[in-house]
Amino acid sequence: MSNVHVFDHPLIQHKLTYIRDVNTGTKEFRELVDEVATLMAYELTRDLTLEEVIVETPVGPATSKVLAGKKLGIIPILRAGLGMVEGILELIPAARVGHIGLYRDPKTLQPVEYYAKLPKDVAERRLIVVDPMLATGGSAIEAINSVKKRGAKNIQFMCLIASPEGVKALTDAHPDVDVYIAALDEKLDENGYIVPGLGDAGDRLFGTK
Ligand code: PRP
Ligand code: URA
Numbered sequence: 001m002s003n004v005h006v007f008d009h010p011l012i013q014h015k016l017t018y019i020r021d022v023n024t025g026t027k028e029f030r031e032l033v034d035e036v037a038t039l040m041a042y043e044l045t046r047d048l049t050l051e052e053v054i055v056e057t058p059v060g061p062a063t064s065k066v067l068a069g070k071k072l073g074i075i076p077i078l079r080a081g082l083g084m085v086e087g088i089l090e091l092i093p094a095a096r097v098g099h100i101g102l103y104r105d106p107k108t109l110q111p112v113e114y115y116a117k118l119p120k121d122v123a124e125r126r127l128i129v130v131d132p133m134l135a136t137g138g139s140a141i142e143a144i145n146s147v148k149k150r151g152a153k154n155i156q157f158m159c160l161i162a163s164p165e166g167v168k169a170l171t172d173a174h175p176d177v178d179v180y181i182a183a184l185d186e187k188l189d190e191n192g193y194i195v196p197g198l199g200d201a202g203d204r205l206f207g208t209k
Helices: 010-020 026-047 080-091 138-149 164-173 201-206
Strands: 004-006 050-056 061-067 072-078 099-104 111-117 126-130 154-162 178-184
Touching (some): 010 026, 010 154, 010 178, 026 154, 026 178, 072 080, 099 138, 126 138, 138 154, 138 164, 154 164
Parallel strands (some): 004 178, 072 099, 072 126, 126 154, 154 178
Antiparallel strands (some): 050 061
């Protein structure tokens, strides 16, 4: 069964307030999403595996630790997931980035895949699939189907705002995937938008409305 983690770190919650604010413009919105993605990645990577090494300090040898274990992959769901990539790469610059292009059909709300390009060794990596919004859950479920179809086995999902409906749909469909969110909102409206949410994440990030 999936674990669902809501990050209640004060800095994440503070920045999320300004991300939600209808008066926040594109430039500031983009910067804040980037910053929150960094903070969330910091929390999410707490359990990375370490191994002991000996390092020579100016004073003598020290037993210390470096990262070991699976290499990471970041998989943004296009478009809006792109807004979270740079923030994560700041902490994990060696991570590979794959892309899954999906849009949600405005009438049926069903996800439609139009692009997929993943690192070759995706089966050996720990993947973080990212998208600011988990609304009906259709896009996240389809993106994870898509990476699993290409061999991925170790997957986490990270988003800014989720609806209860989206969390249930995703964890029912992919019980092996842990879900990391900054806020769990109240509900979906009749158009499948998260209430109160932040509006259309892609449009706010890229200024397309
Ligand atoms: C938004 C968002 C998610 C999806 C969430 O993308 O970025 O990918 O909707 O909704 P769901 O959980 O109901 O599937 P959108 O389809 O608007 O595409 P865009 O990122 O290209 O704007
Ligand atoms: N996609 C968004 O960008 N926002 C929502 O509230 C729902 C889906």
